[in-house]
Amino acid sequence: MNEILHNALKDFHIEDFQKSLVNWYEAEKRDLPWRRTNDPYKIWVSEVMLQQTRVDTVIPYYNRFLEKFPTLQDFAEAQEDEILKAWEGLGYYSRVRNLQSAVREVAEIYEGRVPENIDEFQALKGVGPYTAGAVMSIAFNKPEPAVDGNVMRVFSRIFSIEEDIAKPKTRKLFEELVKEVIDPENPSPFNQGIMELGALICTPQAPSCLLCPVREHCKGFHEGKETMLPIKQTKKKIKNKKWIAAIVMTDTGEFVIRKRPRTGLLASMWEYPNWERDEGDARNLETFRLSLKEELGMDIQTMEPLTTVKHVFSHVEWEMDAYVVKGLLHHKINSPYLQVQESQLAQYAFPVPFQKMWEAYKNTLVNSGKGS
DNA sequence: CATCCGTGGGT
DNA sequence: TACCCAAGGAT
Numbered sequence: 001m002n003e004i005l006h007n008a009l010k011d012f013h014i015e016d017f018q019k020s021l022v023n024w025y026e027a028e029k030r031d032l033p034w035r036r037t038n039d040p041y042k043i044w045v046s047e048v049m050l051q052q053t054r055v056d057t058v059i060p061y062y063n064r065f066l067e068k069f070p071t072l073q074d075f076a077e078a079q080e081d082e083i084l085k086a087w088e089g090l091g092y093y094s095r096v097r098n099l100q101s102a103v104r105e106v107a108e109i110y111e112g113r114v115p116e117n118i119d120e121f122q123a124l125k126g127v128g129p130y131t132a133g134a135v136m137s138i139a140f141n142k143p144e145p146a147v148d149g150n151v152m153r154v155f156s157r158i159f160s161i162e163e164d165i166a167k168p169k170t171r172k173l174f175e176e177l178v179k180e181v182i183d184p185e186n187p188s189p190f191n192q193g194i195m196e197l198g199a200l201i202c203t204p205q206a207p208s209c210l211l212c213p214v215r216e217h218c219k220g221f222h223e224g225k226e227t228m229l230p231i232k233q234t235k236k237k238i239k240n241k242k243w244i245a246a247i248v249m250t251d252t253g254e255f256v257i258r259k260r261p262r263t264g265l266l267a268s269m270w271e272y273p274n275w276e277r278d279e280g281d282a283r284n285l286e287t288f289r290l291s292l293k294e295e296l297g298m299d300i301q302t303m304e305p306l307t308t309v310k311h312v313f314s315h316v317e318w319e320m321d322a323y324v325v326k327g328l329l330h331h332k333i334n335s336p337y338l339q340v341q342e343s344q345l346a347q348y349a350f351p352v353p354f355q356k357m358w359e360a361y362k363n364t365l366v367n368s369g370k371g372s
Numbered sequence: 373c374a375t376c377c378g379t380g381g382g383t
Numbered sequence: 384t385a386c387c388c389a390a391g392g393a394t
Binding site for chain 2: 052053054056057089090091092093094095167168169205264265266267311312313314315316351352
């Protein structure tokens with residue numbers, strides 16, 4: 001066993017720790033929708049939604065999702081636009097496409113039953129070490145580690161571990177540590193207990209150590225280092241990208257939208273037509289007119305400034321100058337473009353920056369007395 | 373291993 | 384305002 005592990009476990013009362021944690025979890029756990037089921041499909045859905053996403057954000061999405069796709073088979077048979085719409089606003093959209101790909105594989109290869117073998121399950125798309133361990137332990141009560149940010153923070157403090165939790169290698173260290181201390185009789189409440197502790201007590205800022213059920217086991221607390229842990233390398237600054245975009249309405253009163261490429265940022269989501277813009281280039285607007293004319297075959301009648309939308313993603317920032325364009329379409333437009341009635345817009349999934357743009361458009365209609 | 377991939381809330 | 388953070392995974 002490696003040095004850090006050996007050191008961490010020295011003088012650590014494993015069984016007392018397990019009991020204190022599991023008892024606290026059973027007494028204090030929140031009543032969350034995915035804790036009311038044993039269906040591995042539903043637990044799987046919850047775990048994917050919860051990746052890098054807060055509980056309060058997930059709850060309404062989870063409920064709506066399972067209302068729409070109650071069974072694994074229902075979700076396997078759904079159309080891409082349907083599943084993206086169900087995920088709209090939740091972010092990290094490849095999660096839902098990977099989830100469907102994985103679910104379809106389960107439907108076809110495993111006769112619709114979620115594999116109980118962790119290696120088979122983790123081989124599915126979108127299922128990494130954390131999700132595999134979480135579903136195996138929570139749905140099937142298997143003693144597998146499920147190391148997320150909570151677990152690394154809580155265990156960094158309990159064992160006073162100063163490894164950088166931003167480094168991939170560190171997650172493996174914590175997996176080994178969990179394997180040593182997990183309660184083999186109660187893997188599900190143990191794993192969920194650590195995460196619940198991280199969410200309710202052992203929080204990133206100002207942990208409530210005086211309320212902590214495992215305080216007496218916490219080396220970081222005893223050393224007065226709990227607020228110094230975990231150690232995490234800071235990430236670098238994000239870049240800025242500038243766009244010019246438009247709400248385009250045709251002479252027939254329809255709106256022009258566009259499907260984004262299958263890969264990359266906001267993959268397969270819908271958007272309003274937009275092109276990259278060069279800062280300080282006076283020809284931006286003229287280039288924009290040309291793009292609309294050439295790509296859409298549109299004669300522009302009016303073009304008025306709408307708003308500027310700023311949106312910060314995980315690694316890039318957008319600044320979109322938005323316009324409202326009205327024009328004549330001479331030909332049928334081609335994929336990836338689509339012209340739809342306003343009443344049909346709601347069935348297409350738009351990422352947040354374009355939702356902001358549409359809201360601004362609706363507001364101008366209301367303010368100018370043209371709204372409904 | 374570093375970077376890409378969303379969004380909203382907290383300080 | 385400018386960060387940080389939240390039940391990560393793919394490439």
